Amino acid sequence: MDRLNLNVLQQFWAIAKSYWSGDEKWQARGLLLSVVLLLLAYTGLSVLLNNKRGALISSLSAQDEPRFWQTVIVFIGVLVIYAPLLAAYTYLRDRLSLQWRRWLTHRFVDNYFSDRAYYNLHILDTEIDNPDQRIAEDVRSFTQESLTFLLVLVESVLSVIAFSSVLWGISKPLVFFLVLYALIGTLVTTVIFGKPLVRLNFEQLKREANLRFSLVRVRENAEAIAFYRGEERESNQVKQRFLDVFENVQRLLVWELNLNILTNAYEFIPFVLPALVVAPAIFAGEMEVGKVSEAQGAFIRVFFSLNLVVARFQALTTFGAGINRLYTFAQFLEQKESNQASEEQPRIQTVEADSLAVEHLSLQTPNYQRTLVEDLSVELPVGQGLLVMGASGCGKSSLLRAIAGLWNSGKGAIVRPEPNQILFLPQRPYMVLGTLRDQLLYPNTHLEVDDQHLKQVLEQVNLADLDERFGGFDAQLDWTDVLSLGEQQRLTFARLLLNKPKYAILDEATSALDLSNEEKLYQQLQAVGTTFLSVGHRSTLANYHQSLLELSQDKTWQIKQPVAIGKEQSELFELPSTN
Known part of the structure; x- marks a missing residue:
């Protein structure tokens, strides 16, 4: 103008x-x-x-x-x-x-x-x-x-x-x-x-x-x-x-x-x-x-x-x-419609079903300037875990964006259940503005859960005294500042246990945790029967998944059986706790 x-x-x-x-x-x-x-x-x-x-x-x-x-x-x-x-x-x-x-x-x-x-x-x-x-x-x-x-x-x-x-x-x-x-x-x-x-x-x-x-x-x-x-x-x-x-x-x-x-x-x-x-x-x-x-x-x-x-x-x-x-x-x-790519560009199709799979997926960046994965087909069996690994920049997090429906640039199809049956834990924990109760129930903050059950879930994720430290479940604070990164990751795991989704997608969701906390959280996830897909770099993650999808920088991929890491070997990967 x-x-x-x-x-x-x-x-x-x-x-x-x-x-x-x-x-x-x-x-x-x-x-x-x-x-x-x-x-x-x-x-x-x-x-x-x-x-x-x-x-x-x-x-x-x-x-x-x-x-x-x-x-x-x-x-x-x-x-x-x-x-x-x-x-x-x-x-x-x-x-x-x-x-x-x-x-x-x-x-x-x-x-x-x-x-x-x-x-x-x-x-x-x-x-x-x-x-x-x-x-x-x-x-x-x-x-x-x-x-x-x-x-x-x-x-x-x-x-x-x-x-x-x-x-x-x-x-x-x-x-x-x-x-x-x-x-x-x-x-x-x-x-x-x-x-x-x-x-x-x-x-x-x-x-x-x-x-x-x-x-x-x-x-x-x-x-x-x-x-x-x-x-x-x-x-x-x-x-x-x-x-x-x-x-x-x-x-x-x-x-x-x-x-x-x-x-x-x-x-x-x-x-x-x-x-x-x-x-x-x-x-x-x-x-x-x-x-x-x-x-x-x-x-x-x-x-x-x-x-x-x-x-x-x-x-x-x-x-x-x-x-x-x-x-x-x-x-x-x-x-x-004008904010999306031109209709002439290929789009990934989304098929709603009671399962999670990708079929002949070729994933591209939103501007179509780079192809990350070509002709990927993999299905996640109900009740099991799939681990996605690969070098940085090969498209691991981008694959999760496509499954979530955030990216649709490319070809092929993604079969997935209704959005309310999947809960995503992004790489960077998100702390909402609100009470401790809101943090635990997010995104379904309308759920009515009594304090005793909330307390039980906090114990399951090794945050037993969190409510007492900050004045109860109705305390309102800047949770990003008052909680360490490790505490934030455990708090987001508590959301999984409270919301009980059929499917969980985890992007480096335990990267700030020590191995004992990581093991405890995945055991809790397996106990509730949630089917989950994880992205991570730690070899110890193989212990909690039944299959491994390995992505490469050259756009290729392969499905492997994960190799479990014993207790003695896992000590080599032990990191200091971030509380």
Whole structure:
């Protein structure tokens, strides 16, 4: 988007129409109508106040005391109504903005998590940066600024209608001059400043988001940075991203300086012109002195109503840039087919059944630039375990992504049960925001499990005192920080024992554990009768699986019988415990 044009309005309506024609349309329209009616009453009272202000000056000039006190009483009476009316207008406007934000945020969040759009955005090459900022900040700005500009426009139309009639009765030439003057100012401002200001504001939103993202990464990876002593590198990166913000703001300030020079000079004339026009009639005794104040007030209200684009041009360009960011994000989320590879590219087929197998699978990366495995066929017998091994980068974790349905680039078929019958333990344990109970039951946190059973499962994974250490199962902490990596892996194993899926997929799920803990966890898994597939490098994993799939860097594969490791040999693989 390079300038303010009809394309911005089309993008705006594409985002906004769902709310105003959706399930909450009558409530939204009712609130909007109430706000407009209050605005209409506010405008009418403004006209009356402007008239009484002129009458006040005229009565003072004529030394007409009865008229003066009568005008004061009317003025105060209008203000008594005016103040609560304006407060009610502001309240209803902000309430409508808040309800619209809630609805639109829910819509974006639903689409963000639908069909794993959040994951596709992560793995695909797109220009959509910082989706968190677009949902949290851009949606808020969109709803607030939309209503602000809409109501300012309505107010401007009402003011033009109401005050033009006042102005017309005082001086007709003023009205013609005013319309021409406002049109010229709007045209000049839009043509000269439109394109660069929209571009710079769009870039500013992006760079500010990048700066926040770099600071969030430091917070989330504080320990790793400290171990690496990477403070200098991280500090330089944050400073560089701030420098990007700083340089863009510098350019923005130069354009705003030029715009302010133009608008300040442009907006000065309306304060002087009405007095110049009515002065001859006042000097001739044909018009009261108060008409100067009344004409000036009406002229300024009409002028700034017609001058809406010039007066709010900087805010409009920022708003236009935000619309573009939100629109491109909405397009990505709502047109999921375009986010996938072209229909001409081969796709892996998924067949739902009561078993887990791959048939003639050739797996490729999502961008189809690399083939990882060719013509793989293997079946996982019920109640048994399959171990997948191979050199780093040969496609072990990628195979799990394909089984999970995250990747579908390639050929062949994956036979798998319903998704709720499979539980995946990814290589990096995921600790949710919530209580210890939520950690244990995730992803099915709605399950009702008593504390005694939770305690029993913690004992099974060698975390018997975990609830006592942190104040019970309803304690809420940052579990990634308070638990070691080994504890996190054991906690995710507890999820398997509580959710009791028919199938479990484990990607390096015991890599941070000592061998005794690893053995205990796999024994618990075998005891509940879960069929499982594991990815790992440790030779000791062969003890818990009935078959071995070995992948090679040259895309070939072979099925082997795993060689069990005796207790004496396993001591060679023993690693220090990570608690």
